[in-house]
Amino acid sequence: MAQDLHPPAYLTDTDELVFLIEEVPRKLRRLFDASTARFGLTRTQWRALAYIFRTPGLTQTELAKCLELERASVGHVIDQLEGADYVERRAMEGNRRVWTLHLQPKAMQILPALREEAEAVYQRLFAGVSKDETAMLKRLLGTMSTNLEP
Amino acid sequence: MAQDLHPPAYLTDTDELVFLIEEVPRKLRRLFDASTARFGLTRTQWRALAYIFRTPGLTQTELAKCLELERASVGHVIDQLEGADYVERRAMEGNRRVWTLHLQPKAMQILPALREEAEAVYQRLFAGVSKDETAMLKRLLGTMSTNLEP
DNA sequence: GCTTTACCGTAAGACGTCTTACATTATGAT
DNA sequence: ATCATAATGTAAGACGTCTTACGGTAAAGC
Structure with missing residues:
Protein backbone atom coordinates (compact mmCIF):
# COMPACT_ATOMS: atom_id res chain seq x y z
CA MET A 1 0.00 0.00 0.00
CA ALA A 2 1.21 3.44 -0.86
CA GLN A 3 2.47 5.43 2.07
CA ASP A 4 0.20 8.01 3.63
CA LEU A 5 1.49 11.42 2.72
CA HIS A 6 -0.46 14.51 3.68
CA PRO A 7 0.50 16.42 1.69
CA PRO A 8 3.08 14.97 -0.65
CA ALA A 9 6.48 16.60 -0.59
CA TYR A 10 6.18 17.44 -4.26
CA LEU A 11 3.55 20.00 -3.48
CA THR A 12 4.84 23.33 -2.26
CA ASP A 13 4.12 25.04 1.00
CA THR A 14 1.81 27.36 -0.86
CA ASP A 15 -0.08 24.44 -2.35
CA GLU A 16 -0.75 23.19 1.13
CA LEU A 17 -2.10 26.54 2.17
CA VAL A 18 -4.33 26.78 -0.88
CA PHE A 19 -5.67 23.31 -0.23
CA LEU A 20 -6.55 24.39 3.29
CA ILE A 21 -8.29 27.43 1.90
CA GLU A 22 -10.54 25.06 0.00
CA GLU A 23 -10.81 22.38 2.63
CA VAL A 24 -12.20 24.52 5.41
CA PRO A 25 -15.23 25.82 3.53
CA ARG A 26 -15.94 22.35 2.20
CA LYS A 27 -16.09 20.89 5.67
CA LEU A 28 -17.96 23.91 6.91
CA ARG A 29 -20.56 23.56 4.21
CA ARG A 30 -21.09 19.94 5.05
CA LEU A 31 -21.55 20.63 8.73
CA PHE A 32 -23.80 23.57 8.18
CA ASP A 33 -25.98 21.81 5.68
CA ALA A 34 -26.46 19.03 8.18
CA SER A 35 -27.44 21.56 10.81
CA THR A 36 -30.03 23.27 8.68
CA ALA A 37 -31.30 20.15 6.99
CA ARG A 38 -34.03 19.80 9.60
CA PHE A 39 -35.55 22.94 8.16
CA GLY A 40 -35.22 21.59 4.66
CA GLU A 116 -28.94 29.43 16.78
CA GLU A 117 -27.79 26.67 14.48
CA ALA A 118 -25.31 29.01 12.88
CA GLU A 119 -23.91 30.12 16.21
CA ALA A 120 -23.38 26.52 17.24
CA VAL A 121 -21.43 25.83 14.07
CA TYR A 122 -19.37 28.98 14.49
CA GLN A 123 -18.50 28.10 18.04
CA ARG A 124 -17.13 24.81 16.88
CA LEU A 125 -15.33 26.31 13.90
CA PHE A 126 -13.49 28.95 15.90
CA ALA A 127 -12.68 26.88 18.97
CA GLY A 128 -9.20 27.82 20.12
CA VAL A 129 -9.02 30.87 17.88
CA SER A 130 -8.76 34.22 19.62
CA LYS A 131 -10.56 37.41 18.81
CA ASP A 132 -7.34 38.95 17.53
CA GLU A 133 -6.76 35.97 15.32
CA THR A 134 -10.20 36.07 13.77
CA ALA A 135 -9.66 39.75 13.08
CA MET A 136 -6.40 39.01 11.36
CA LEU A 137 -7.99 36.17 9.44
CA LYS A 138 -10.69 38.49 8.24
CA ARG A 139 -8.18 41.09 7.15
CA LEU A 140 -6.04 38.59 5.27
CA LEU A 141 -8.96 36.94 3.53
CA GLY A 142 -10.29 40.34 2.63
CA THR A 143 -7.00 41.23 1.00
CA MET A 144 -6.96 37.96 -0.88
CA SER A 145 -10.52 38.36 -2.03
CA THR A 146 -9.69 41.80 -3.37
CA ASN A 147 -6.60 40.46 -5.06
CA LEU A 148 -8.76 38.00 -6.98
CA GLU A 149 -11.24 40.61 -8.09
CA PRO A 150 -11.59 40.72 -11.88
CA MET B 1 -33.40 50.33 -5.90
CA ALA B 2 -32.49 48.71 -2.64
CA GLN B 3 -29.40 50.15 -1.03
CA ASP B 4 -26.14 48.36 -1.48
CA LEU B 5 -25.23 46.69 1.78
CA HIS B 6 -22.19 44.46 1.92
CA PRO B 7 -22.86 42.79 4.17
CA PRO B 8 -26.19 43.68 5.74
CA ALA B 9 -26.07 44.85 9.32
CA TYR B 10 -28.32 41.99 10.35
CA LEU B 11 -25.53 39.57 9.72
CA THR B 12 -22.98 39.26 12.46
CA ASP B 13 -19.27 39.91 12.29
CA THR B 14 -18.74 36.19 12.30
CA ASP B 15 -21.10 35.76 9.38
CA GLU B 16 -18.99 38.16 7.39
CA LEU B 17 -15.87 36.18 8.18
CA VAL B 18 -17.51 32.91 7.22
CA PHE B 19 -18.70 34.40 3.97
CA LEU B 20 -15.14 35.42 3.23
CA ILE B 21 -13.98 31.92 4.01
CA GLU B 22 -16.27 30.76 1.23
CA GLU B 23 -15.72 33.62 -1.14
CA VAL B 24 -11.97 33.32 -1.48
CA PRO B 25 -11.91 29.72 -2.65
CA ARG B 26 -14.77 30.39 -5.02
CA LYS B 27 -12.90 33.19 -6.72
CA LEU B 28 -9.71 31.20 -6.58
CA ARG B 29 -11.32 28.24 -8.23
CA ARG B 30 -12.66 30.38 -11.02
CA LEU B 31 -9.30 31.95 -11.71
CA PHE B 32 -7.43 28.70 -11.53
CA ASP B 33 -9.83 26.87 -13.76
CA ALA B 34 -9.41 29.59 -16.34
CA SER B 35 -5.66 29.24 -16.08
CA THR B 36 -5.63 25.50 -16.58
CA ALA B 37 -8.44 25.42 -19.10
CA ARG B 38 -5.94 25.58 -21.95
CA PHE B 39 -4.83 22.12 -20.94
CA GLY B 40 -8.38 20.90 -20.79
CA GLU B 116 3.94 27.70 -13.71
CA GLU B 117 0.27 28.49 -14.03
CA ALA B 118 -0.24 27.72 -10.38
CA GLU B 119 2.61 29.96 -9.32
CA ALA B 120 1.17 32.85 -11.31
CA VAL B 121 -2.18 32.45 -9.57
CA TYR B 122 -0.54 32.22 -6.17
CA GLN B 123 1.47 35.33 -6.76
CA ARG B 124 -1.71 37.22 -7.44
CA LEU B 125 -3.57 35.66 -4.54
CA PHE B 126 -0.96 36.53 -1.94
CA ALA B 127 -0.02 39.97 -3.20
CA GLY B 128 0.52 42.19 -0.17
CA VAL B 129 0.53 39.29 2.26
CA SER B 130 3.77 38.68 4.13
CA LYS B 131 5.46 35.39 4.84
CA ASP B 132 4.55 35.66 8.51
CA GLU B 133 0.97 36.28 7.61
CA THR B 134 0.71 33.29 5.34
CA ALA B 135 2.20 31.19 8.12
CA MET B 136 -0.41 32.46 10.53
CA LEU B 137 -3.14 31.92 7.98
CA LYS B 138 -2.03 28.35 7.56
CA ARG B 139 -1.98 27.75 11.27
CA LEU B 140 -5.43 29.22 11.80
CA LEU B 141 -7.00 27.37 8.89
CA GLY B 142 -5.35 24.20 10.11
CA THR B 143 -6.93 24.65 13.51
CA MET B 144 -10.30 25.31 11.95
CA SER B 145 -10.05 22.32 9.68
CA THR B 146 -9.27 20.14 12.66
CA ASN B 147 -12.16 21.65 14.58
CA LEU B 148 -14.51 20.54 11.84
CA GLU B 149 -13.20 17.00 11.72
CA PRO B 150 -15.97 14.46 12.27
C1' DG C 1 -40.34 59.61 -31.86
C1' DC C 2 -37.28 55.98 -33.12
C1' DT C 3 -33.44 53.10 -32.56
C1' DT C 4 -29.87 51.24 -30.06
C1' DT C 5 -28.00 49.76 -25.98
C1' DA C 6 -28.19 47.96 -21.41
C1' DC C 7 -30.51 45.44 -17.89
C1' DC C 8 -33.39 41.61 -15.63
C1' DG C 9 -34.97 37.26 -15.28
C1' DT C 10 -35.69 32.54 -17.44
C1' DA C 11 -34.71 28.28 -20.14
C1' DA C 12 -31.86 24.59 -21.38
C1' DG C 13 -28.07 22.01 -20.90
C1' DA C 14 -23.31 20.89 -19.06
C1' DC C 15 -20.46 19.80 -15.21
C1' DG C 16 -18.77 18.38 -10.72
C1' DT C 17 -19.86 16.37 -6.48
C1' DC C 18 -22.70 13.75 -3.41
C1' DT C 19 -25.60 9.83 -1.68
C1' DT C 20 -27.23 5.35 -1.87
C1' DA C 21 -27.11 0.86 -3.39
C1' DC C 22 -24.51 -2.80 -5.22
C1' DA C 23 -21.06 -6.50 -6.94
C1' DT C 24 -16.67 -8.15 -6.17
C1' DT C 25 -12.90 -9.38 -3.42
C1' DA C 26 -10.17 -9.74 1.13
C1' DT C 27 -9.86 -10.47 5.79
C1' DG C 28 -10.90 -12.41 10.16
C1' DA C 29 -13.50 -15.36 13.44
C1' DT C 30 -15.00 -19.68 14.57
C1' DA D 1 -13.04 -24.54 5.62
C1' DT D 2 -16.89 -21.60 6.21
C1' DC D 3 -19.12 -17.68 7.01
C1' DA D 4 -19.62 -12.94 8.42
C1' DT D 5 -17.68 -8.53 7.98
C1' DA D 6 -15.01 -4.99 5.83
C1' DA D 7 -12.89 -2.75 1.91
C1' DT D 8 -12.83 -1.20 -3.02
C1' DG D 9 -14.66 0.49 -6.89
C1' DT D 10 -18.91 1.26 -9.93
C1' DA D 11 -23.71 2.60 -11.27
C1' DA D 12 -27.55 5.55 -11.08
C1' DG D 13 -29.66 9.47 -9.84
C1' DA D 14 -30.09 13.94 -7.24
C1' DC D 15 -28.52 18.55 -6.51
C1' DG D 16 -26.35 23.03 -6.96
C1' DT D 17 -23.97 26.01 -9.85
C1' DC D 18 -22.40 27.69 -14.26
C1' DT D 19 -22.61 29.12 -19.21
C1' DT D 20 -24.99 30.48 -23.12
C1' DA D 21 -28.82 32.08 -25.40
C1' DC D 22 -33.07 34.35 -25.28
C1' DG D 23 -37.40 37.41 -24.53
C1' DG D 24 -39.09 41.31 -22.35
C1' DT D 25 -38.43 45.92 -20.57
C1' DA D 26 -36.20 50.34 -19.60
C1' DA D 27 -33.02 53.95 -20.59
C1' DA D 28 -30.11 56.66 -23.61
C1' DG D 29 -28.71 58.67 -28.20
C1' DC D 30 -30.02 60.60 -32.17
Whole structure:
Protein backbone atom coordinates (compact mmCIF):
# COMPACT_ATOMS: atom_id res chain seq x y z
CA MET A 1 0.00 0.00 0.00
CA ALA A 2 1.21 3.44 -0.86
CA GLN A 3 2.47 5.43 2.07
CA ASP A 4 0.20 8.01 3.63
CA LEU A 5 1.49 11.42 2.72
CA HIS A 6 -0.46 14.51 3.68
CA PRO A 7 0.50 16.42 1.69
CA PRO A 8 3.08 14.97 -0.65
CA ALA A 9 6.48 16.60 -0.59
CA TYR A 10 6.18 17.44 -4.26
CA LEU A 11 3.55 20.00 -3.48
CA THR A 12 4.84 23.33 -2.26
CA ASP A 13 4.12 25.04 1.00
CA THR A 14 1.81 27.36 -0.86
CA ASP A 15 -0.08 24.44 -2.35
CA GLU A 16 -0.75 23.19 1.13
CA LEU A 17 -2.10 26.54 2.17
CA VAL A 18 -4.33 26.78 -0.88
CA PHE A 19 -5.67 23.31 -0.23
CA LEU A 20 -6.55 24.39 3.29
CA ILE A 21 -8.29 27.43 1.90
CA GLU A 22 -10.54 25.06 0.00
CA GLU A 23 -10.81 22.38 2.63
CA VAL A 24 -12.20 24.52 5.41
CA PRO A 25 -15.23 25.82 3.53
CA ARG A 26 -15.94 22.35 2.20
CA LYS A 27 -16.09 20.89 5.67
CA LEU A 28 -17.96 23.91 6.91
CA ARG A 29 -20.56 23.56 4.21
CA ARG A 30 -21.09 19.94 5.05
CA LEU A 31 -21.55 20.63 8.73
CA PHE A 32 -23.80 23.57 8.18
CA ASP A 33 -25.98 21.81 5.68
CA ALA A 34 -26.46 19.03 8.18
CA SER A 35 -27.44 21.56 10.81
CA THR A 36 -30.03 23.27 8.68
CA ALA A 37 -31.30 20.15 6.99
CA ARG A 38 -34.03 19.80 9.60
CA PHE A 39 -35.55 22.94 8.16
CA GLY A 40 -35.22 21.59 4.66
CA LEU A 41 -32.92 24.48 3.80
CA THR A 42 -29.47 24.58 2.31
CA ARG A 43 -26.84 27.06 3.36
CA THR A 44 -27.40 29.15 0.26
CA GLN A 45 -31.12 29.23 0.85
CA TRP A 46 -30.55 30.35 4.39
CA ARG A 47 -28.17 33.06 3.28
CA ALA A 48 -30.71 34.25 0.77
CA LEU A 49 -33.35 34.47 3.49
CA ALA A 50 -30.97 36.47 5.65
CA TYR A 51 -30.34 39.00 2.92
CA ILE A 52 -34.00 39.34 2.05
CA PHE A 53 -34.76 39.81 5.72
CA ARG A 54 -32.24 42.61 5.93
CA THR A 55 -33.26 44.30 2.71
CA PRO A 56 -36.86 43.55 1.81
CA GLY A 57 -37.63 44.32 -1.80
CA LEU A 58 -34.26 43.21 -3.09
CA THR A 59 -34.12 42.25 -6.73
CA GLN A 60 -32.68 38.94 -7.81
CA THR A 61 -29.69 40.58 -9.42
CA GLU A 62 -28.92 42.44 -6.21
CA LEU A 63 -29.23 39.23 -4.28
CA ALA A 64 -26.92 37.52 -6.75
CA LYS A 65 -24.26 40.10 -5.97
CA CYS A 66 -24.71 39.59 -2.24
CA LEU A 67 -24.47 35.82 -2.54
CA GLU A 68 -21.71 35.90 -5.15
CA LEU A 69 -23.77 33.70 -7.41
CA GLU A 70 -24.91 34.08 -10.99
CA ARG A 71 -28.37 35.43 -11.68
CA ALA A 72 -29.56 32.12 -13.05
CA SER A 73 -28.50 30.35 -9.87
CA VAL A 74 -30.32 32.86 -7.74
CA GLY A 75 -33.42 32.46 -9.86
CA HIS A 76 -33.29 28.77 -9.06
CA VAL A 77 -32.88 29.39 -5.33
CA ILE A 78 -35.81 31.76 -5.32
CA ASP A 79 -37.90 29.23 -7.23
CA GLN A 80 -37.31 26.83 -4.38
CA LEU A 81 -37.92 29.32 -1.60
CA GLU A 82 -41.07 30.57 -3.28
CA GLY A 83 -42.29 27.03 -3.79
CA ALA A 84 -41.79 26.38 -0.09
CA ASP A 85 -43.67 29.57 0.85
CA TYR A 86 -40.66 31.19 2.42
CA VAL A 87 -40.40 33.98 -0.12
CA GLU A 88 -42.75 35.96 -2.30
CA ARG A 89 -41.93 37.57 -5.63
CA ARG A 90 -43.71 40.86 -6.12
CA ALA A 91 -43.72 42.97 -9.24
CA MET A 92 -41.90 46.25 -8.85
CA GLU A 93 -44.03 49.21 -9.75
CA GLY A 94 -42.46 51.22 -12.50
CA ASN A 95 -40.15 48.46 -13.68
CA ARG A 96 -41.75 45.40 -15.09
CA ARG A 97 -38.44 43.67 -15.72
CA VAL A 98 -37.69 42.86 -12.12
CA TRP A 99 -39.12 41.02 -9.16
CA THR A 100 -38.79 42.30 -5.63
CA LEU A 101 -38.27 39.70 -2.96
CA HIS A 102 -40.06 39.55 0.35
CA LEU A 103 -40.17 37.08 3.21
CA GLN A 104 -43.34 35.23 4.01
CA PRO A 105 -44.40 34.78 7.64
CA LYS A 106 -43.21 31.19 7.50
CA ALA A 107 -39.66 32.43 6.98
CA MET A 108 -39.79 34.98 9.77
CA GLN A 109 -40.74 32.23 12.18
CA ILE A 110 -37.74 30.06 11.59
CA LEU A 111 -35.00 32.66 11.31
CA PRO A 112 -34.21 32.72 15.07
CA ALA A 113 -33.76 28.96 15.13
CA LEU A 114 -31.49 29.12 12.11
CA ARG A 115 -29.45 31.76 13.84
CA GLU A 116 -28.94 29.43 16.78
CA GLU A 117 -27.79 26.67 14.48
CA ALA A 118 -25.31 29.01 12.88
CA GLU A 119 -23.91 30.12 16.21
CA ALA A 120 -23.38 26.52 17.24
CA VAL A 121 -21.43 25.83 14.07
CA TYR A 122 -19.37 28.98 14.49
CA GLN A 123 -18.50 28.10 18.04
CA ARG A 124 -17.13 24.81 16.88
CA LEU A 125 -15.33 26.31 13.90
CA PHE A 126 -13.49 28.95 15.90
CA ALA A 127 -12.68 26.88 18.97
CA GLY A 128 -9.20 27.82 20.12
CA VAL A 129 -9.02 30.87 17.88
CA SER A 130 -8.76 34.22 19.62
CA LYS A 131 -10.56 37.41 18.81
CA ASP A 132 -7.34 38.95 17.53
CA GLU A 133 -6.76 35.97 15.32
CA THR A 134 -10.20 36.07 13.77
CA ALA A 135 -9.66 39.75 13.08
CA MET A 136 -6.40 39.01 11.36
CA LEU A 137 -7.99 36.17 9.44
CA LYS A 138 -10.69 38.49 8.24
CA ARG A 139 -8.18 41.09 7.15
CA LEU A 140 -6.04 38.59 5.27
CA LEU A 141 -8.96 36.94 3.53
CA GLY A 142 -10.29 40.34 2.63
CA THR A 143 -7.00 41.23 1.00
CA MET A 144 -6.96 37.96 -0.88
CA SER A 145 -10.52 38.36 -2.03
CA THR A 146 -9.69 41.80 -3.37
CA ASN A 147 -6.60 40.46 -5.06
CA LEU A 148 -8.76 38.00 -6.98
CA GLU A 149 -11.24 40.61 -8.09
CA PRO A 150 -11.59 40.72 -11.88
CA MET B 1 -33.40 50.33 -5.90
CA ALA B 2 -32.49 48.71 -2.64
CA GLN B 3 -29.40 50.15 -1.03
CA ASP B 4 -26.14 48.36 -1.48
CA LEU B 5 -25.23 46.69 1.78
CA HIS B 6 -22.19 44.46 1.92
CA PRO B 7 -22.86 42.79 4.17
CA PRO B 8 -26.19 43.68 5.74
CA ALA B 9 -26.07 44.85 9.32
CA TYR B 10 -28.32 41.99 10.35
CA LEU B 11 -25.53 39.57 9.72
CA THR B 12 -22.98 39.26 12.46
CA ASP B 13 -19.27 39.91 12.29
CA THR B 14 -18.74 36.19 12.30
CA ASP B 15 -21.10 35.76 9.38
CA GLU B 16 -18.99 38.16 7.39
CA LEU B 17 -15.87 36.18 8.18
CA VAL B 18 -17.51 32.91 7.22
CA PHE B 19 -18.70 34.40 3.97
CA LEU B 20 -15.14 35.42 3.23
CA ILE B 21 -13.98 31.92 4.01
CA GLU B 22 -16.27 30.76 1.23
CA GLU B 23 -15.72 33.62 -1.14
CA VAL B 24 -11.97 33.32 -1.48
CA PRO B 25 -11.91 29.72 -2.65
CA ARG B 26 -14.77 30.39 -5.02
CA LYS B 27 -12.90 33.19 -6.72
CA LEU B 28 -9.71 31.20 -6.58
CA ARG B 29 -11.32 28.24 -8.23
CA ARG B 30 -12.66 30.38 -11.02
CA LEU B 31 -9.30 31.95 -11.71
CA PHE B 32 -7.43 28.70 -11.53
CA ASP B 33 -9.83 26.87 -13.76
CA ALA B 34 -9.41 29.59 -16.34
CA SER B 35 -5.66 29.24 -16.08
CA THR B 36 -5.63 25.50 -16.58
CA ALA B 37 -8.44 25.42 -19.10
CA ARG B 38 -5.94 25.58 -21.95
CA PHE B 39 -4.83 22.12 -20.94
CA GLY B 40 -8.38 20.90 -20.79
CA LEU B 41 -7.95 20.19 -17.09
CA THR B 42 -9.93 21.25 -14.08
CA ARG B 43 -8.34 22.09 -10.76
CA THR B 44 -9.38 18.78 -9.29
CA GLN B 45 -7.91 16.90 -12.21
CA TRP B 46 -4.67 18.77 -11.82
CA ARG B 47 -4.57 18.05 -8.12
CA ALA B 48 -5.16 14.39 -8.83
CA LEU B 49 -2.25 14.36 -11.27
CA ALA B 50 -0.02 16.01 -8.68
CA TYR B 51 -0.82 13.38 -6.08
CA ILE B 52 -0.34 10.51 -8.50
CA PHE B 53 2.96 12.02 -9.55
CA ARG B 54 4.09 12.12 -5.95
CA THR B 55 2.88 8.67 -5.05
CA PRO B 56 2.67 6.42 -8.09
CA GLY B 57 0.54 3.36 -7.47
CA LEU B 58 -1.98 5.15 -5.29
CA THR B 59 -5.38 3.55 -5.03
CA GLN B 60 -8.52 5.53 -5.71
CA THR B 61 -9.55 5.42 -2.09
CA GLU B 62 -6.20 6.82 -1.04
CA LEU B 63 -6.50 9.54 -3.63
CA ALA B 64 -9.99 10.33 -2.39
CA LYS B 65 -8.57 10.97 1.06
CA CYS B 66 -5.89 13.24 -0.39
CA LEU B 67 -8.38 15.23 -2.41
CA GLU B 68 -11.07 15.23 0.28
CA LEU B 69 -13.56 13.83 -2.17
CA GLU B 70 -15.79 10.80 -2.07
CA ARG B 71 -14.64 7.61 -3.75
CA ALA B 72 -17.32 7.85 -6.39
CA SER B 73 -16.19 11.35 -7.33
CA VAL B 74 -12.60 10.21 -7.63
CA GLY B 75 -13.67 7.33 -9.81
CA HIS B 76 -15.24 9.86 -12.13
CA VAL B 77 -12.13 12.04 -12.18
CA ILE B 78 -9.97 9.04 -13.00
CA ASP B 79 -12.37 8.01 -15.74
CA GLN B 80 -11.75 11.38 -17.33
CA LEU B 81 -8.00 11.37 -16.85
CA GLU B 82 -7.76 7.83 -18.15
CA GLY B 83 -9.88 8.71 -21.16
CA ALA B 84 -7.53 11.58 -21.94
CA ASP B 85 -4.49 9.34 -21.62
CA TYR B 86 -3.10 11.17 -18.64
CA VAL B 87 -3.49 8.30 -16.22
CA GLU B 88 -3.40 4.54 -16.36
CA ARG B 89 -5.24 2.14 -14.08
CA ARG B 90 -3.25 -0.96 -13.36
CA ALA B 91 -4.41 -4.00 -11.46
CA MET B 92 -2.68 -4.46 -8.12
CA GLU B 93 -1.11 -7.85 -7.70
CA GLY B 94 -2.50 -9.62 -4.71
CA ASN B 95 -5.64 -7.51 -4.43
CA ARG B 96 -8.05 -7.68 -7.29
CA ARG B 97 -10.44 -5.16 -5.79
CA VAL B 98 -8.28 -2.15 -6.35
CA TRP B 99 -6.67 -0.20 -9.14
CA THR B 100 -3.30 1.42 -8.79
CA LEU B 101 -2.90 4.75 -10.52
CA HIS B 102 0.04 5.78 -12.68
CA LEU B 103 0.81 8.78 -14.83
CA GLN B 104 1.16 8.39 -18.58
CA PRO B 105 3.97 10.20 -20.39
CA LYS B 106 1.47 12.75 -21.65
CA ALA B 107 0.88 13.87 -18.07
CA MET B 108 4.54 14.11 -17.20
CA GLN B 109 5.04 16.47 -20.10
CA ILE B 110 2.52 19.06 -18.99
CA LEU B 111 3.17 19.11 -15.26
CA PRO B 112 5.86 21.80 -15.40
CA ALA B 113 3.62 24.14 -17.34
CA LEU B 114 0.79 23.56 -14.89
CA ARG B 115 3.16 24.39 -12.09
CA GLU B 116 3.94 27.70 -13.71
CA GLU B 117 0.27 28.49 -14.03
CA ALA B 118 -0.24 27.72 -10.38
CA GLU B 119 2.61 29.96 -9.32
CA ALA B 120 1.17 32.85 -11.31
CA VAL B 121 -2.18 32.45 -9.57
CA TYR B 122 -0.54 32.22 -6.17
CA GLN B 123 1.47 35.33 -6.76
CA ARG B 124 -1.71 37.22 -7.44
CA LEU B 125 -3.57 35.66 -4.54
CA PHE B 126 -0.96 36.53 -1.94
CA ALA B 127 -0.02 39.97 -3.20
CA GLY B 128 0.52 42.19 -0.17
CA VAL B 129 0.53 39.29 2.26
CA SER B 130 3.77 38.68 4.13
CA LYS B 131 5.46 35.39 4.84
CA ASP B 132 4.55 35.66 8.51
CA GLU B 133 0.97 36.28 7.61
CA THR B 134 0.71 33.29 5.34
CA ALA B 135 2.20 31.19 8.12
CA MET B 136 -0.41 32.46 10.53
CA LEU B 137 -3.14 31.92 7.98
CA LYS B 138 -2.03 28.35 7.56
CA ARG B 139 -1.98 27.75 11.27
CA LEU B 140 -5.43 29.22 11.80
CA LEU B 141 -7.00 27.37 8.89
CA GLY B 142 -5.35 24.20 10.11
CA THR B 143 -6.93 24.65 13.51
CA MET B 144 -10.30 25.31 11.95
CA SER B 145 -10.05 22.32 9.68
CA THR B 146 -9.27 20.14 12.66
CA ASN B 147 -12.16 21.65 14.58
CA LEU B 148 -14.51 20.54 11.84
CA GLU B 149 -13.20 17.00 11.72
CA PRO B 150 -15.97 14.46 12.27
C1' DG C 1 -40.34 59.61 -31.86
C1' DC C 2 -37.28 55.98 -33.12
C1' DT C 3 -33.44 53.10 -32.56
C1' DT C 4 -29.87 51.24 -30.06
C1' DT C 5 -28.00 49.76 -25.98
C1' DA C 6 -28.19 47.96 -21.41
C1' DC C 7 -30.51 45.44 -17.89
C1' DC C 8 -33.39 41.61 -15.63
C1' DG C 9 -34.97 37.26 -15.28
C1' DT C 10 -35.69 32.54 -17.44
C1' DA C 11 -34.71 28.28 -20.14
C1' DA C 12 -31.86 24.59 -21.38
C1' DG C 13 -28.07 22.01 -20.90
C1' DA C 14 -23.31 20.89 -19.06
C1' DC C 15 -20.46 19.80 -15.21
C1' DG C 16 -18.77 18.38 -10.72
C1' DT C 17 -19.86 16.37 -6.48
C1' DC C 18 -22.70 13.75 -3.41
C1' DT C 19 -25.60 9.83 -1.68
C1' DT C 20 -27.23 5.35 -1.87
C1' DA C 21 -27.11 0.86 -3.39
C1' DC C 22 -24.51 -2.80 -5.22
C1' DA C 23 -21.06 -6.50 -6.94
C1' DT C 24 -16.67 -8.15 -6.17
C1' DT C 25 -12.90 -9.38 -3.42
C1' DA C 26 -10.17 -9.74 1.13
C1' DT C 27 -9.86 -10.47 5.79
C1' DG C 28 -10.90 -12.41 10.16
C1' DA C 29 -13.50 -15.36 13.44
C1' DT C 30 -15.00 -19.68 14.57
C1' DA D 1 -13.04 -24.54 5.62
C1' DT D 2 -16.89 -21.60 6.21
C1' DC D 3 -19.12 -17.68 7.01
C1' DA D 4 -19.62 -12.94 8.42
C1' DT D 5 -17.68 -8.53 7.98
C1' DA D 6 -15.01 -4.99 5.83
C1' DA D 7 -12.89 -2.75 1.91
C1' DT D 8 -12.83 -1.20 -3.02
C1' DG D 9 -14.66 0.49 -6.89
C1' DT D 10 -18.91 1.26 -9.93
C1' DA D 11 -23.71 2.60 -11.27
C1' DA D 12 -27.55 5.55 -11.08
C1' DG D 13 -29.66 9.47 -9.84
C1' DA D 14 -30.09 13.94 -7.24
C1' DC D 15 -28.52 18.55 -6.51
C1' DG D 16 -26.35 23.03 -6.96
C1' DT D 17 -23.97 26.01 -9.85
C1' DC D 18 -22.40 27.69 -14.26
C1' DT D 19 -22.61 29.12 -19.21
C1' DT D 20 -24.99 30.48 -23.12
C1' DA D 21 -28.82 32.08 -25.40
C1' DC D 22 -33.07 34.35 -25.28
C1' DG D 23 -37.40 37.41 -24.53
C1' DG D 24 -39.09 41.31 -22.35
C1' DT D 25 -38.43 45.92 -20.57
C1' DA D 26 -36.20 50.34 -19.60
C1' DA D 27 -33.02 53.95 -20.59
C1' DA D 28 -30.11 56.66 -23.61
C1' DG D 29 -28.71 58.67 -28.20
C1' DC D 30 -30.02 60.60 -32.17
